């Protein structure tokens with residue numbers, strides 16, 4: 001079993017932690033319980049140099065660190081173009097089968113624009129052209145529309161996206177095998193769109209911290225080879241399941257205005273005609289609303305064939321909530337977290353496998369209760385909206401109140 005997070009960013013991508021290194025990504029991937037990471041941003045000249053210095057590629061297209069942690073050639077680009085009379089902005093993940101092909105992609109992208117100003121560079125060609133260009137280089141390059149529901153950069157986004165895959169890719173739709181769910185959507189929401197497409201899930205982590213990397217990931221049941229991963233994404237054979245966050249936890253689940261403190265469900269948004277009751281401007285429409293708009297099937301629809309999924313909130317988030325702390329990064333949260341990791345190896349093991357009795361030997365029973373609720377997908381969450389994360393809420397009797405302490409970092 002391979003738990004993989006194949007949507008990583010380097011420190012050269014905008015709005016990402018300036019401290020990210022391959023060493024730190026590996027260190028926290030192991031703590032998280034991940035078995036494979038994307039390199040992130042492989043076309044960025046400085047990050048590319050670091051990849052080549054730090055990692056060694058094997059004959060199956062997997063890159064290994066000196067301490068034997070595997071990576072796969074991965075990047076994300078942003079396309080901005082006009083199609084069918086409307087401005088489009090779509091992010092796509094790109095996986096490359098080996099370093100040689102990655103170099104050809106870099107040469108190609110470099111001929112279309114600068115690569116050095118942002119780890120997630122912008123280009124003006126269309127998604128249709130992207131498929132053609134990549135297929136000209138190598139048919140084993142995989143393109144996956146990233147965080148496909150987010151309003152501004154998702155393929156199905158309410159602001160600059162399309163209504164269907166076919167509208168976006170036209171005849172090239174057949175070369176798209178999977179979409180990435182993003183945090184604000186999960187497979188049951190996407191099934192309702194009735195697109196004939198596989199679903200994968202990755203974190204889009206902007207730092208290496210364990211509450212970011214792996215928060216969404218995909219579990220493969222195959223050999224650790226690029227070709228096998230590719231086959232799983234393309235055919236479901238070897239695609240075991242996805243780990244999703246609860247969609248309410250995502251930053252664009254509900255509609256609203258962060259500045260106005262207004263958060264609305266899709267029904268409430270309809271009642272106010274999409275206008276903010278406070279500032280009277282158009283609301284930022286979230287993913288749930290957009291799903292309702294595009295859905296061809298009712299809620300709870302299940303396709304005949306589908307890939308299983310789990311919904312999990314990161315452990316740091318749980319500890320922070322139970323102990324009533326303000327910051328995920330507080331020292332106290334780390335102390336409790338590290339003690340759990342010391343006893344049970346990694347976070348996914350704690351969140352998914354270790355039984356209640358064992359957990360109680362190491363952690364407060366209120367925290368254990370929340371870990372089990374998380375595993376059973378029974379946590380209550382106030383939905384995120386307009387770029388702010390959702391929040392786990394607990395009855396007061398389920399929390400532990402202690403003095404707040406200082407945060408260590410902003411990321």
Ligand SMILES: [Zn+2]
Pocket residue numbers: 076091146147153204
């Ligand atoms: Zn993106």
Ligand SMILES: [Zn+2]
Pocket residue numbers: 257259260262276277278279280281
């Ligand atoms: Zn407003």
